[in-house]
Amino acid sequence: GRPGLVLDEAAASRVRALMPGLKERAKTLVELADSAAFLARRPPLPMDAKASTLLTGDARAMLRQLGPVLEATDFSAPALDAALRRFAETTGRKLGQIAQPLRAALTGSTTSPGIDATLAALGREDALARLRAATQ
16 A cells, blocks of 8 residues: 555545646556655655755745745646746746755655646645645
8 A cells, every 4th residue: 555645535636637647757557656646645745865855945945935926826727837937037046946846845756747737736725735844
């Protein structure tokens, strides 16, 4: 089994929403299950080694700045994408400098479907809870 997984209707809904992006990245059913596991976990998430290295002090500070921006954004992929791009522009960062630590905070990994789709699938409450847990 996979300890710490909660397969409720909310998790099933998140998996359905991200399935196209998850399938693109997985070569086997085991890879698909592993890549979807973050959708059924509650924070604080276990972090893989690569994800942990992305959550530096600076990255955590940046993610704390990003929290209120996300909180005020409509949780649809297009609105989230626009908000992330605006945040990158106003803070003088490249999108990847935001997306990679954000992905680590949200998934515990360095791979996921697009960060906007991942945020939208998690939903505001879950995404912000994961962000808070990863930046403490």
